[in-house]
Amino acid sequence: MSRRRLLPLLPALTLLALLGPVAAGLWGTVLPAFGHLPAAGLTGPSLDPFRDLFGWAGLPRAVMLSVGTGVLATVISLSIVMLVTAGWSGTRAFRALERLLSPLLAVPHAAAAFGLAFLIAPSGWLARLASPGLTGWDQPPDLLIVQDSWGLAMTAGLIVKEVPFLLLITLAALGQADAQRSVRVAQALGYGRVTGWLKTVFPRVYAQIRPPVYVVLAYAMSVVDVAVILGPNTPPSLSVQIVKWMSHPDLSFRLEAAAGALLQLGLVIGALAVWRLGEMTVAALGRRWISSGARGKADPAVAGVALLAGSVSALAVFLGLVVMAIWSFAGFWGFPDALPDEMTLRNWARFGPGTLKALGETALIAVTVALVALVLTIGCLEAEYRHNIRVSQRAVWLLYLPLLIPQTAFLPGLQTLMLNLGADVGRVPVMLAHLVFVLPYVFLSLADPFRAWDARMGVIAAALRASPDRILWRVRLPMLLRPILTALAVGLAVSVGQYLATLLIGGGRVATLTTEAVALASGADRRAIGVYGLMQTGAALVPFALALLIPALVWRNRKGLRHA
Amino acid sequence: MKHLAVLAALLAPLPALADIDPADWDAVTAQAEGQTVYWNAWGGSTTTNDFIAWVGSRVAEDYGVTLEHVKLTDTADAVTRVLSEKQAGQDDGGAIDMIWINGANFAAMKEADLLFGPYAEQLPNWALVDFENKSVQTDFTVPVDGFESPWAMAQVVFVHDTARMPDRLGSMEALLDWAQANPGRFSYPQPPDFLGSTFLKQVLIDILPDPSVLADPATDENYDAVTEPLWAYLDALTPHLWREGRAYPATGTAMFPLIADGEIDLSISFSPGAASTAIANNELPDTVRTFVLDKGTIGNASFVAIPYNSSAKAGAMVVANFLMSPEAQARAQDPAILGYGTVLAMDKLADDDRALFDALDLGIATLTPAELGTVQAEPHPSWMTRISDDWVARYGVAQ
Numbered sequence A: 001m002s003r004r005r006l007l008p009l010l011p012a013l014t015l016l017a018l019l020g021p022v023a024a025g026l027w028g029t030v031l032p033a034f035g036h037l038p039a040a041g042l043t044g045p046s047l048d049p050f051r052d053l054f055g056w057a058g059l060p061r062a063v064m065l066s067v068g069t070g071v072l073a074t075v076i077s078l079s080i081v082m083l084v085t086a087g088w089s090g091t092r093a094f095r096a097l098e099r100l101l102s103p104l105l106a107v108p109h110a111a112a113a114f115g116l117a118f119l120i121a122p123s124g125w126l127a128r129l130a131s132p133g134l135t136g137w138d139q140p141p142d143l144l145i146v147q148d149s150w151g152l153a154m155t156a157g158l159i160v161k162e163v164p165f166l167l168l169i170t171l172a173a174l175g176q177a178d179a180q181r182s183v184r185v186a187q188a189l190g191y192g193r194v195t196g197w198l199k200t201v202f203p204r205v206y207a208q209i210r211p212p213v214y215v216v217l218a219y220a221m222s223v224v225d226v227a228v229i230l231g232p233n234t235p236p237s238l239s240v241q242i243v244k245w246m247s248h249p250d251l252s253f254r255l256e257a258a259a260g261a262l263l264q265l266g267l268v269i270g271a272l273a274v275w276r277l278g279e280m281t282v283a284a285l286g287r288r289w290i291s292s293g294a295r296g297k298a299d300p301a302v303a304g305v306a307l308l309a310g311s312v313s314a315l316a317v318f319l320g321l322v323v324m325a326i327w328s329f330a331g332f333w334g335f336p337d338a339l340p341d342e343m344t345l346r347n348w349a350r351f352g353p354g355t356l357k358a359l360g361e362t363a364l365i366a367v368t369v370a371l372v373a374l375v376l377t378i379g380c381l382e383a384e385y386r387h388n389i390r391v392s393q394r395a396v397w398l399l400y401l402p403l404l405i406p407q408t409a410f411l412p413g414l415q416t417l418m419l420n421l422g423a424d425v426g427r428v429p430v431m432l433a434h435l436v437f438v439l440p441y442v443f444l445s446l447a448d449p450f451r452a453w454d455a456r457m458g459v460i461a462a463a464l465r466a467s468p469d470r471i472l473w474r475v476r477l478p479m480l481l482r483p484i485l486t487a488l489a490v491g492l493a494v495s496v497g498q499y500l501a502t503l504l505i506g507g508g509r510v511a512t513l514t515t516e517a518v519a520l521a522s523g524a525d526r527r528a529i530g531v532y533g534l535m536q537t538g539a540a541l542v543p544f545a546l547a548l549l550i551p552a553l554v555w556r557n558r559k560g561l562r563h564a
Numbered sequence B: 001m002k003h004l005a006v007l008a009a010l011l012a013p014l015p016a017l018a019d020i021d022p023a024d025w026d027a028v029t030a031q032a033e034g035q036t037v038y039w040n041a042w043g044g045s046t047t048t049n050d051f052i053a054w055v056g057s058r059v060a061e062d063y064g065v066t067l068e069h070v071k072l073t074d075t076a077d078a079v080t081r082v083l084s085e086k087q088a089g090q091d092d093g094g095a096i097d098m099i100w101i102n103g104a105n106f107a108a109m110k111e112a113d114l115l116f117g118p119y120a121e122q123l124p125n126w127a128l129v130d131f132e133n134k135s136v137q138t139d140f141t142v143p144v145d146g147f148e149s150p151w152a153m154a155q156v157v158f159v160h161d162t163a164r165m166p167d168r169l170g171s172m173e174a175l176l177d178w179a180q181a182n183p184g185r186f187s188y189p190q191p192p193d194f195l196g197s198t199f200l201k202q203v204l205i206d207i208l209p210d211p212s213v214l215a216d217p218a219t220d221e222n223y224d225a226v227t228e229p230l231w232a233y234l235d236a237l238t239p240h241l242w243r244e245g246r247a248y249p250a251t252g253t254a255m256f257p258l259i260a261d262g263e264i265d266l267s268i269s270f271s272p273g274a275a276s277t278a279i280a281n282n283e284l285p286d287t288v289r290t291f292v293l294d295k296g297t298i299g300n301a302s303f304v305a306i307p308y309n310s311s312a313k314a315g316a317m318v319v320a321n322f323l324m325s326p327e328a329q330a331r332a333q334d335p336a337i338l339g340y341g342t343v344l345a346m347d348k349l350a351d352d353d354r355a356l357f358d359a360l361d362l363g364i365a366t367l368t369p370a371e372l373g374t375v376q377a378e379p380h381p382s383w384m385t386r387i388s389d390d391w392v393a394r395y396g397v398a399q
Helices: A009-033 A048-055 A059-088 A092-106 A109-120 A125-130 A152-174 A179-188 A193-200 A202-222 A225-230 A238-246 A253-292 A299-328 A346-386 A393-404 A407-421 A427-452 A455-463 A468-479 A481-497 A500-506 A513-521 A526-554 B002-011 B014-018 B025-032 B046-063 B076-087 B104-111 B124-128 B172-181 B194-207 B211-215 B220-240 B255-260 B274-280 B313-323 B326-333 B351-358 B381-396
Strands: B036-042 B066-072 B098-101 B148-155 B157-161 B266-269 B288-291 B297-305
Touching: A009 A048, A009 A253, A009 A346, A009 A393, A009 A407, A009 A427, A048 A253, A059 A092, A059 A152, A059 A193, A059 A202, A059 A238, A059 A253, A059 A299, A092 A152, A092 A299, A092 A481, A092 A526, A109 A125, A109 A152, A109 A225, A109 A299, A109 A513, A109 A526, A125 A299, A152 A202, A152 A225, A152 A299, A179 A193, A193 A202, A193 A253, A193 A299, A202 A238, A202 A253, A202 A393, A202 A407, A225 A238, A225 A513, A238 A253, A238 A407, A238 A500, A253 A407, A299 A526, A346 A427, A346 A468, A346 A481, A346 A513, A346 A526, A346 B046, A393 A427, A407 A427, A407 A500, A427 A481, A427 A500, A455 A468, A468 A481, A481 A513, A481 A526, A500 A513, A513 A526, B025 B313, B036 B046, B036 B076, B036 B313, B046 B066, B046 B313, B046 B326, B066 B076, B076 B098, B076 B104, B098 B104, B098 B313, B104 B297, B104 B381, B124 B313, B148 B313, B148 B326, B157 B255, B157 B274, B172 B194, B172 B220, B194 B211, B194 B220, B194 B266, B194 B297, B194 B381, B211 B220, B220 B381, B255 B266, B274 B288, B297 B313, B313 B326, B326 B351
Parallel strands: B036 B066, B036 B098
Antiparallel strands: B098 B297, B148 B297, B157 B266, B157 B288
16 A cells, blocks of 8 residues: 555545544434433333433533533633733733743643632632631631532633633634734724724634634533532532433433433533524624724723733632642641641652553553544645645534534443443543544644645755655655644643543543542542642643754754744 | 253353352462452542552562552442443453442342352451451341452541540530531531441431331331431531531542641541541641540441452452451551551461551551440441432432
8 A cells, every 4th residue: 555545545534533433422322312222221212311311300500500601611711812812912911921821721621620629719728828817717718619509610610721722722813813903003093902903803813713612612511520620519510410320330320321411412502503693693793883983991991800810810720730739749738827837758659659650551542642643634734735625614613523512422422332332441442532632633733834834845845856755754744843743742732631531431441640630539638639630730741841842952953943 | 962961051150160269279379370450449548549559569479460450439330330241241351350349339239140259258368357246248238148358347437626626426416416506517428429328327327216127128118207307307407517518528538638627627437547547648637536426336348349250350369368368457457558447356367467466556546446336237228329319319409
């Protein structure tokens, strides 16, 4: 088999890797949702699973939690990012915030959630720092902050992670929105900075970041790990309850779980539809606002609040990581002491070996998956280049599809399907499941730099009688070293952070840093959580550091490539 | 004749025939060498995880058995797994070789024929077990019949920080009075968590004039009447719980940080030595002590069981036997390690083995066997299942 014949196959293979597990998982969800589960000796069709689901007393609150936290987190993080960008892009404060937020993208959701919990709980670090001096508290107040019934802590946990994501997406979109000139013209016409940006740039930027915004909404509505750590338990959100039903000793609860998964899917589709209507409403109102000619008197205040919110969100994650680090070295640490009685290496000696083992598993999975995703991505992009394929907007949506289907809708189905087929759980299925989530991010991260490569280089190389393969290997890929390594780092970080895919498809046998850390949440041993959380964050962050460092070293004597 | 033989072979319970004989210990250890045992055990307690890792290193050293700890958040997950394997027809080569189990999960697995055995009483170290005085042959009133082997004794103790709550309480009524006088200072893990459900049973046993009714399975006829006082008690208690009962700690170990932070003053534990262990690990202040109720508290044994379709039964038996060895039992009882009660009878041990136990310092917060007082029997598992389901319906949703 020659490479020439392999290359056109890669896009098809990529689509299969992306959509195959999702389609199979949804199929595996639909069957038991209608009472068909041969493994439990049940054959459908029947509506009993839905009857049981709607008979569950916790359902209204669970649904409200899923929808409420998801929509709220999306609206708030999007508002923060848009207003910060509107008020500050191009300034020194913005660059500082950008630099502060970028590494946070790699911090796994679970680690950020733990850090936040350590920070804001009534006995958390903030209360400790302020007590008893400012608050007069000798013991923590009996306040329901973490795991509150409204899911506000959980919403906050999602916001601090979605703000960096949306900000980086927005930055990428800004370049193509001709933002600076538009704002300059608007300002020359007397518009305030924020108002001018919102009226001229926002519509163009939003059109470009719409798919990732939808991804954030779908993700926030169906998240499991953050909900387990920060969300309420009486009852939990729908996604957490689905996972609980999936692990009930009575197999027939899987039917209820499947029905819940379909409901979750319906909720996400409904929310996306409502969001689309909201977009239209905002557009209509926005047009009226634009034609009203208001110049924006409140702009400085709005910009100030947005910058404050963005900084608080970034600081929360940083301080969360700091307090996690302190806990990992803490001896006894009572309330309201600001710091532990003593610092010790004991916790690392106890939990370090366990984390190393989990790190090995995590790294094996992440490296394999990220490399496969990278090969598929480069293959697709190169096929697109050589065969002159134009990529439509619709094809881009295809890429986002697996990220828009809630994980809790298709992963349980995938597990049940594997069970029915008698397929063994383990590392390889977990890798395939990870690939579904890793591939889109690697693709999105590499596509723009790859397409932006100056094709004249290729023409020159071809004129020197280089074959297309040789051009790819000797010219294009080396020149794109930095974006390729960045895409690889993105892929690694996404894989490291996967919780549900590892838990459900791995059947408990595949223990990564993330599953181990979330499993510790129930035991609440903060020293162990500190050690695991830091290791998990490191596993996601170190590849990014390397992606910056390696090109700088390799190209230290190639001035023109340092910023490629 | 030939046909008959084939017929007999077909009729015989094939997996049982293929299984190794637990009584032939040499064959067991020979077969165990090189096997990998996947032990599914609750992974929420770091001290237990450390202990299991130590067991792994020891059985690897002595028997060439590799032990992998599959950390569960809920033992029911493992039961599900075996059940689904059976339903999928996977009668050998199952994913689970050993489960830390007792109570309702054991009853469910035994009834559904999901367990390998009997094997427990054929293990060499069974000769050292105190089956005369410790409840290791029944598990929540269900006869064990050798389908699981014991490895730790547990008893409910109340954990209090004497710096803020100096006095012990004698009964559940006293606990209610105290909670009403000190709102927000007590909580229990959220049922169906094991310890949370145990708290509910402990309440019921303590407030019922005659708890003997709990020894038999709950029936539709007697369930409502028997549990009525429990719900009245909880209705009175819940508004005075930590966070007014709107949130509960997830597990027993999740309550230690709450005491250490001063969020609550009183909690319960199923391990008499856990508080001392937590003090040693800096997880609790050294002012913490434990107590039991005047009428005594619930006790039970922790077991390990081997699924019928395990791919490493010999290796699992080797681990089960090692868990009952004086070396492992003394280590488990050391409060600096685990603080679990031993299943062994001191008078059956050789002198140097007994010295291992005598050398232990049980820790400042651990009660002596005499102070632990009366061990109350676990109710039949049907009570726990129904009570925790009811609790979830009453307090676990839409609060």
